[in-house]
Amino acid sequence: MATTGQAIRCMAAVAWEPRKPLSIEEVDVAPPKAHEVRIKVVASGVCHTDWEYLYEAGRGMNLRPFPLVLGHEAAGVVESVGPDVTKFAPGDKVIPLFLPFCEECDQCKCEKTNLCKKNWENTQAGVLADGTSRISCRGQQVYQFLGISSFCQYTVVPDTSLAKINPKAPLEKVCLLGCGVSTGYGAAVKTGKVENGSCCAVFGLGAVGLAAVMGCQVAKARRIIAVDINPDKFQKAMEFGATECINPRDYGNKPIQEILVEKTNGGVDYALECVGSPVTMSAALESTRDGCGTCVISGWTETEWMNVQVIKILMGRTLKGTYFGGWKSARDIPQLVEDYMQKKLKLDEFISHNLPLAQINDAFDLLRNGQSIRTVISLEDF
Ligand code: NAD
């Protein structure tokens, strides 16, 4: 390609500082170094985690360096590859991954976990393997969010943080498999291993929670109770397979876990927390049944603690967390794309809005106000 080996000037939404709207800027994206791939981002979902890092920076979240380009739920096309890249070529359709799959570390070789530690510290610090970012704006380095930064028309990622997918896959849909849908779906079917005939509760009905509802339905759960304080989410939850919906605010001061234990005659088999609040995490655990209830936490907070009453664990409950739904990223995501193409998995139904990059702040407002499930940002029609 004509751009190979050269910096690409393009548009990005830059977060100059925490708690301020994003600013649309011209940026330069440097060519990929060894074991790196530069991709043209076609579409990116807007995830709660993007919003949280910007507006809750330093509160529930560790403070990341700014300026920063957010975005981590994307799909695109390989533009060029750096030296020593063997698995990708220009033109490949890809999903960048905030969780790598290096295939070499102990965690990658272990089937019990998906937590590849390749480049972990660098990714958390907003840089690639050599300690720098490939994006700059007005001569200043701009950090890469979770090693990706998809609110930019081009970005550079490590070749271990990229999944090659079916060339026929619609990128403006399968981008959702880069984070939210894979996480919630995997929380149910992979980490939680929800069983046929079981009774489940899902807390929080954003994209992650709705994907968890979908996972419970695919796993043939008998009862799927969807819980949210925003009743506008209930219709969608029913479409995704919930058998009933509950608004904790309809019950005054009575804790939601007590309501669920009563309604289910002792508690649910599986509780899936998809809110990100320590209070709902404790409630989810306490809503599971004695003896064998399982609580899976997908909701994200980095600095907070949850309360666990020891007797709840002593009585045989299991508390688990899931990062990216437990999927071995580069290995498993292409299969989820296939499942979508074969209509075994829903994606279109999660997309409530489509907006161009220039309206990214509107997408954040929609998310914050509970008006959207997923907004997909188009990086092409600017
Ligand atoms: P979202 O904002 O779209 O949805 C959250 C939902 O929770 C909303 O519908 C909201 O009304 C509801 N809610 C808020 N307080 C509640 C309460 N007290 N009880 C019940 N419902 C409540 O968010 P999302 O994009 O679906 O993400 C959900 C969580 O998952 C976030 O914490 C996000 O950071 C996290 N996440 C984790 C991973 C992972 O790898 N574990 C990946 C993606 C997202």
Ligand code: ZN
């Ligand atoms: Zn690894």
